Amino acid sequence: MTDPKPLFDIDSLEASLPINRGDRDALIARGLSLHRLGKTQDAVACFEAARQVAPNDELVLTNLGVSLADCGRSHEAVVVFRQVLKRNPENLYVRHQLRRLISVIVPFWHVRMLNDTHRNDAFDSAIRAAVARKGRLARILDIGTGSGLLSMMAARAGAQNIVACEKVPLIAEAAERIVGLNGFDDRIKVVNKASTELIVDKDLDDRADILVSEIISSDLLAENVLDTFEDAHARLLREDATIIPRAATAVGCVVGSTALDKYAFVNEVSGFDISPFAALSPPRLPVHGIMTSWRRLTDDFELVRIDLTAKKHLPFMCRLAIPVNEDGEAAGVVQWIKLDLGEGVTFSNHPDSYFDGGWLQVLHTFPQVVPVIKGKPLMLTVGHDRISLVIMPSETVSR
Template identity: 35%
Template sequence: MKSTDIRDDLELGAFLSWGRELHHQGRYEDAVRAFELILGLDRDNEEALIGRNRAVRRAVPRWHWEMLHDEERAELYDRAIRQAVAAAPEALVLDIGAGSGLLAMMAARAGARQVVACEGQPSVAGTTSRVVRVAGYDDAVSVVSKMSTRMTVPEDLPRRADLLVTEIVDCALLGEGILGTIAHAREHLLTPEATIMPSRGRIIAQLVESEPLHRKNHVGKLYGFDLAPFNRLSTLEYFDSRLHRHEHRALSDPLTVFDFDFYTADARPQRTELRVRPTAAGKMHAVAFWFEMELLPGITIDNAPGHDSHWKQAIQCLPAPLHVQPGEPVVLDASHDGESVRFQVVDGVGS
């Protein structure tokens, strides 16, 4: 073996060790870049290919693929985008949280001449540029690899945008920071007359009885042991789950908890007290909640139970079940801190 070959092998080995160490430190984007340096020298290096993919898998959530196959979501956004672009074909479109670039390309396909797609996750942004180029829309769509709250005019946008398109919502609407992100965009990135999509959003909740859902967040005596102390690690807030896949019974009608106008809303915390009238007697194990978004007037999208939405529903379990009866309202304290919704029972004793 030549000395240059030995030196190259040593350098590749050092880069591989560096990439693995970055991964172990949780610096996944840095690990991606380290492994890409190796692939620049040896594009078929299997260790680098696997290392890069492992780091990307940590940095890029798996829900991207399920979301892209959510046909109802895509069709409703496409309809709303076509309508908005048709009304203002010269509009500069800003897509925040662009992901694959799908909504940005929908805007270009609808006739928008200039679209800026903002994506804060570097690995995704780099791939988005490639997707846009392969699809043949790179003459209309430019990708900015940056959080929108760090964008400025004219550095990242040639001028303030006339149409904002975004879908930075989780199963409970607020978890990806939509309130603060849109409020920042209104102040720094949009014209005063800009169209904002979605225009409104509301959170809807319902009391449910479901032992299977309760078991997803609580444990007691099992296998001859009292495992209840492990509950100190259970979530105090919500988790996502498909309600219809768990045996459950609705104990109340759905009711609106929070209603947001994205033309005026900001991320300041809110609190409200709800008097919920049970429609049936039973054991209340959880509050199930979901959202409804108005993209444009007359075009709405939601993740209500029963819909095969990739968003699922938000579930917050009570610390202990609560017996409820019709005619005896359950008082809930509902609050959000701009990003997370939480419920607490004000009246009643768990049993």
């Protein structure tokens, strides 16, 4: 005989009992039960009700913030946590929750990217040249303004009419503050919208003459640059608009690396055959120049070039025969980016000269180690599906 199971555990029971909606303590207790049960939306409703009873109560607001964060309503959670800290800046628990939440909203690389002088100088040169060529009255659209940096470069170069859009409310708010702090709020209008929601005649007074946008990920496409630029060409830009950057290219070389092999492949472990787990290994790994060692087995070669002045982009795959320079065990392709910013300005995070900037190099792992032999080409299938690069060995000619 097995023990009869209770119909409700104590939390479920508590969460289902009738409640006096004017009772702060009861609402908090109910909200906590619902939260523990994973019913975060219902918990939010409970803490919202408690806030009606006690609008500035720290415990109510803290629990409301945590529940909002846990059900994905990040910005509302930020607002609530800030409300607590405004009244009690010493509340270290809430300060910690706020920082934790911000780290979910703002990717870890954003600050490092802002400190990337090499990147910033390249954009600054291209923006200065474009503004000089198109004139101070040229309309500038900055898609994904982040801190407002590229818009402020345009303003410093003399541009008078700049719309800077940023889809993340917390980041747009920071951009607005920074633009004001630097005295450019008369020339830069920060709009907290995704570019795909911008409306000409409302957010912009006309289609833009210059697009400046740095939404290129380390693996080129993951920040949705193709959808974003296609939409901008179709609705937001003049036919003859200057596009910065005008092209983005993924470049790479085939590599061998005993260090990286350990992230990508697995065989025997502690006397067991673990090899089926290798099918679950990651197709891409960030490889920071100073963190990992790897050995080139081929020259550098172009993987995919995207013309960002084009109005439409189709996914494609093609086969490349890559000359092999050294015998070895290929783990995959280490890839980096090259940007053509126009006006003769280029940028690359080539691993020989760029170790510690905002962009990482990326290892596109092969499904298994591919032995290669000097002088025999390696056949690779490369291309993109609009949001990610495709890089796969087609067959191993060299065996």
